[in-house]
Amino acid sequence: xxxxxxxxxxxxxxxxxxxxxxxxxxxxxxxxxxxxxxxxxxxxxxxxxxxxxxxxxxxxxxxxxxxxxxxxxxxxxxxxxxxxxxxxxxxxxxxxxxxxxxxxxxxxxxxxxxxxxxxxxxxxxxxxxxxxxxxxxxxxxxxxxxxxxxxxxxxxxxxxxxxxxxxxxxxxxxxxxxxxxxxxxxxxxxxxxxxxxxxxxxxxxxxxxxxxxxxxxxxxxxxxxxxxxxxxxxxxxxxxxxxxxxxxxxxxxxxxxxxxxxxxxxxxxxxxxxxxxxxxxxxxxxxxxxxxxxxxxxxxxxxxxxxxxxxxxxxxxxxxxxxxxxxxxxxxxxxxxxxxxxxxxxxxxxxxxxxxxxxxxxxxxxxxxxxxxxxxxxxxxxxxxxxxxxxxxxxxxxxxxxxxxxxxxxxxxxxxxxxxxxxxxxxxxxxxxxxxxxxxxxxxxxxxxxxxxxxxxxxxxxxxxxxxxxxxxxxxxxxxxxxxx
RNA sequence: GGCCCUGUCGUCUAACGGUUAGGACACCGGUCUUUCAAGCCGGCAGCAGGGGUUCGACUCCCCUCAGGGCCGCCA
Numbered sequence: 001x002x003x004x005x006x007x008x009x010x011x012x013x014x015x016x017x018x019x020x021x022x023x024x025x026x027x028x029x030x031x032x033x034x035x036x037x038x039x040x041x042x043x044x045x046x047x048x049x050x051x052x053x054x055x056x057x058x059x060x061x062x063x064x065x066x067x068x069x070x071x072x073x074x075x076x077x078x079x080x081x082x083x084x085x086x087x088x089x090x091x092x093x094x095x096x097x098x099x100x101x102x103x104x105x106x107x108x109x110x111x112x113x114x115x116x117x118x119x120x121x122x123x124x125x126x127x128x129x130x131x132x133x134x135x136x137x138x139x140x141x142x143x144x145x146x147x148x149x150x151x152x153x154x155x156x157x158x159x160x161x162x163x164x165x166x167x168x169x170x171x172x173x174x175x176x177x178x179x180x181x182x183x184x185x186x187x188x189x190x191x192x193x194x195x196x197x198x199x200x201x202x203x204x205x206x207x208x209x210x211x212x213x214x215x216x217x218x219x220x221x222x223x224x225x226x227x228x229x230x231x232x233x234x235x236x237x238x239x240x241x242x243x244x245x246x247x248x249x250x251x252x253x254x255x256x257x258x259x260x261x262x263x264x265x266x267x268x269x270x271x272x273x274x275x276x277x278x279x280x281x282x283x284x285x286x287x288x289x290x291x292x293x294x295x296x297x298x299x300x301x302x303x304x305x306x307x308x309x310x311x312x313x314x315x316x317x318x319x320x321x322x323x324x325x326x327x328x329x330x331x332x333x334x335x336x337x338x339x340x341x342x343x344x345x346x347x348x349x350x351x352x353x354x355x356x357x358x359x360x361x362x363x364x365x366x367x368x369x370x371x372x373x374x375x376x377x378x379x380x381x382x383x384x385x386x387x388x389x390x391x392x393x394x395x396x397x398x399x400x401x402x403x404x405x406x407x408x409x410x411x412x413x414x415x416x417x418x419x420x421x422x423x424x425x426x427x428x429x430x431x432x433x434x435x436x437x438x439x440x441x442x443x444x445x446x447x448x449x450x451x452x453x454x455x456x457x458x459x460x461x462x463x464x465x466x467x468x469x470x471x472x473x474x475x476x477x478x479x480x481x482x483x484x485x
Numbered sequence: 486g487g488c489c490c491u492g493u494c495g496u497c498u499a500a501c502g503g504u505u506a507g508g509a510c511a512c513c514g515g516u517c518u519u520u521c522a523a524g525c526c527g528g529c530a531g532c533a534g535g536g537g538u539u540c541g542a543c544u545c546c547c548c549u550c551a552g553g554g555c556c557g558c559c560a
Contacts, residue, residue, distance in 0.1 A: 132556075183487075218554065224489095292508045320510060321496075
């Protein structure tokens with residue numbers, strides 16, 4: 001295999017809050033590219049029409065920049081292989097896919113969702129080891145398929161996976177991986193709405209963007225053979241694949257927001273220093289060659305980085321150790337630097353300007369400000385006896401209240417990307433109705449949970465200023481208090 | 486259930502056939518200090534189990550067990 005210039009990429013999907021896992025993968029890609037004087041590419045994986053959104057994309061940009069992981073090519077700055085937003089590349093995918101269909105490496109499938117659902121259910125009931133599409137539409141002649149397509153019949157395009165034999169793929173850290181072809185599903189490459197799936201878009205883009213190393217999370221290993229088959233179908237040279245271990249919760253399951261703060265916004269808002277977060281992430285599965293040095297700069301990381309030193313056991317994300325590391329970085333700052341950090345964070349003019357209108361009407365002396373507005377400046381709030389009492393309305397139990405807050409949090413607040421009063425108000429009112437709660441009761445529970453107080457500035461404005469992360473965190477804590485104390 | 490990945494202190498990890506198995510977090514002591522931290526010093530604690538290969542296995546091979554991931558017209 002000939003040597004190619006090193007080009008790596010990170011391809012986050014803008015479907016929610018910026019994830020710590022994205023930063024983790026980005027960090028290692030960044031390090032490899034910079035180590036070899038290559039290019040680090042940012043690509044936006046927004047082929048999911050339902051969920052992708054611009055607010056989320058912006059947050060991805062901001063978080064990566066916050067961590068100091070700038071990219072050399074990307075949707076915002078362009079580059080020689082653009083566009084870098086997949087939703088802007090649809091014609092490219094369709095054109096390439098036709099080539100695959102012509103070669104018989106992919107085929108149209110006219111099966112309905114209903115049939116597919118029934119098929120899956122049947123296979124599951126039968127405990128069939130061969131799960132997936134049964135290949136019915138593969139038997140349709142190319143001529144007939146083409147006719148049905150041009151007649152406008154709804155269809156998807158599937159990958160024609162060989163019936164038998166096996167597909168070998170190589171992972172830099174794990175060596176040769178073998179997969180039985182009969183167990184690989186005929187992956188859908190183009191959805192019936194004409195959108196590509198991740199698998200197609202990803203392979204086409206990695207090739208066209210001349211990506212030399214695909215460094216991604218371990219959860220992708222099972223689709224590796226499909227990707228390899230795609231490269232071979234196109235007749236393209238495969239990149240080097242390297243699957244990073246998955247970050248874990250304390251119970252070893254894949255890291256999740258129920259069990260850990262996974263949004264980078266959380267760390268930013270809580271005042272973790274980006275260099276500490278980045279340093280800690282580098283410690284997940286990696287260590288300096290001396291095996292001991294744990295505190296190092298991005299530059300030192302890049303300089304000493306080798307993919308081969310990555311260990312494969314899924315690392316448990318330990319907030320305690322991150323916090324310890326952050327403390328070390330914090331203490332290393334000069335007073336002036338520390339002041340500057342405060343000034344660009346929780347004590348920024350921008351934040352204070354948001355808080356002041358909410359406090360002004362409610363204080364009579366300047367010295368009252370801190371006491372009144374303290375819940376805008378702390379992490380978690382405490383709940384005194386009266387606050388606890390007011391949190392639970394007369395008609396509801398503590399458990400009931402905890403359940404309502406949890407439902408509100410997970411079903412309404414978590415998915416909300418436009419975090420402002422205008423969006424929050426209808427959301428909370430709607431939630432109250434669905435939960436069968438009087439709005440006043442629910443709002444008081446939320447108010448106290450969020451602030452520790454029952455007399456506060458207007459709820460929605462307060463929530464907007466506090467921001468999503470702080471609200472989420474405090475509500476979690478309130479739920480916990482209601483259930484356990 | 487099927488396929489695949491992984492397995493060193495509670496947690497993050499070093500070791501690339503020969504070490505009293507090292508470091509870090511957490512925890513427990515001590516020290517410093519008007520207090521609390523921080524700092525410094527010390528302690529506790531690990532090779533999942535069983536077979537091989539080898540003069541010699543944490544390191545290589547096999548089996549078992551355990552944990553995890555995937556099995557979507559999500560990524």
